[in-house]
Amino acid sequence: MPPIPQYDGTTDPVDHLETFRTMMLLHGAFDGFLCRAFPTTLSAVARDWYSRLKPNSIDNFEEFGDDLAQHFMSSQRPRKTAASLMALRQEDDESLKAFVSRFNKEALQVLNLGPSAAMNALLPATKSNEFR
Known part of the structure; x- marks a missing residue:
């Protein structure tokens, strides 16, 4: 052990x-x-x-x-919520790949995050129209 x-x-x-x-x-x-x-x-x-x-x-x-x-x-470490994901935004100088990676790290800390809630937070947070 x-x-x-x-x-x-x-x-x-x-x-x-x-x-x-x-x-x-x-x-x-x-x-x-x-x-x-x-x-x-x-x-x-x-x-x-x-x-x-x-x-x-x-x-x-x-x-x-x-x-x-x-x-x-x-x-205690503050627990992440779906609402905290909604506050994330892709930075002006941040690549889409880097932002999605950062978003995923935050999303993994949210208990019981459903896929639709994750997508609802991710899509408007990106600067890429093609991605949306």
């Missing part, structure tokens, strides 16, 4: 939680084990936060994850 990086409170807590959960569930870990093993992945201010939790204040891993994510909310 690859090592799970330490979480120090400066990166997205949801990403860390999902990495940990995926690795543990892959090996058949149950909820109680997740709660006991997760603190070993914390360092710096995240470990300080954990050490200040009241004993027996967490009932399950989902609650633990919610508490962690809420406490380190300022470190």
Whole structure:
């Protein structure tokens, strides 16, 4: 099993939680084990936060994850939405190929983006009449 990086409170807590959960569930870990093993992945201010939790204040891993994510909310990476794609525009000096590549990178970050929504955002954002 690859090592799970330490979480120090400066990166997205949801990403860390999902990495940990995926690795543990892959090996058949149950909820109680997740709660006991997760603190070993914390360092710096995240470990300080954990050490200040009241004993027996967490009932399950989902609650633990919610508490962690809420406490380190300022470190969360903003989630992309279909609306954020609508704000993208091809720059004057940007090739169509470069813009479509940039658009695709952004679109991959939008959860549950349907093809029609992606096309509705892409087409008006390009400067190429032939492409539209």
